[in-house]
Amino acid sequence: MALDPHLEPHWDSAALITIDMQRDFLSDGAFGLAGTTEVLPNLGKLTAAFRSAGRPIVHIVRLYPADGLDVDRVRRTLVQDGGQFVRPGSPGRLLAEGLAPIDELDDDALLRGEPQLLGPAEYALYKPRWGAFYRTRLDELLTGHGVDTVVFAGCNLPNCPRASIIEAHERDYRVVLVTDAVSQASEQGFREIAGLGTTLCTTAEAVSPAP
Template identity: 85%
Template sequence: MAVDPHLEPHWDSAALITIDMQRDFLSDGAFGFAGTTEILPNLGKLTKAFRAAGRPIVHIVRLYPADGEDVDRVRRTIVRSGAEFAQPGKPGRLLAEGLAPAHELDDQLLLSGEPQLLGPLEYALYKPRWGAFYRTLLDELLIRHGVDTLVFAGCNLPNCPRASMIEAHERDYRVVLVTDAISQASEQGFREIADLGTALCSTAEVVSPAP
């Protein structure tokens, strides 16, 4: 079947977007999602390929300050009640071991909305709600690097990855979901995402040939 030219990924102008791959959200984390630890090997292959190709990587993260003042409503009560997950200053908010260059997250910088440089063309960026574009500088960062294709992977497809992909489509990016590098996935979820115009690819299809 011919690929729709309006949807076909442009690998030479692509960026990898990882969503919420933080230690507290790993499979055995205090607020973890089943299957998230298990996708780390494929995420490692994706980040290695994008670094080798000199393409941008943006690690989208959540931070939940203890006062719960700027927290999505569904989690505001438990955060204000003392639940500690992805909390500034706590180790659980850090990216999963080996996912990014060895850098401590700069909570103050991230909460201010600025991207944190982790390595050449590799960033961390805080999002205050589900979508990676909502109240963030993600679009500006991608435009600066000439990106028109976004490759998504990470934690909990029904929530933050899905919201982020919808926002990406609304901004006319070409969108790819890596189906074996996303947790909490289902065939129904894949069908719904594909119906938006998302290309569904495996890790092997993304990294060979490398973007």
């Protein structure tokens, strides 16, 4: 069956967005989320395909300063009481090993909202809340690269990927979720995401059109 022309991904103008794939959020990390380490092989295939095609990649990251003042309310007490995960300067806030061309993050620049260039058309970008577009320059960055399709993968579908997908739809992007490259997923979650107009596909399907 033909895809709805208003929803069909444009792979030649797509960007890959990875969400919170940081060491503290890996399955055995300080604030580990089950299944996150396990999606790394597929994320590796996705990043390799997008790099090979010269398409943009944006790695969205969290940073929780010790004062906890600019942290989601649900985690603010935890951070202010000494919870140490994705803290600036700590090894745990780094992207999963091998995911990006550069391991080190420039915390000060990221906290100022500046995209950090990691490689050709590849960036790290800090988000202060669940959604990747909220109080960030993501829309500006994507527009600058002529992107009209965003492909999401990464950590914890019910929270940050879901919020980011909703924000992308609100900005009229064509939206894709790679179902075997996102953690904490469920069939119910996939149905809800698809109901928003999101295209669901596997890693193999995402890399086969040579995005």
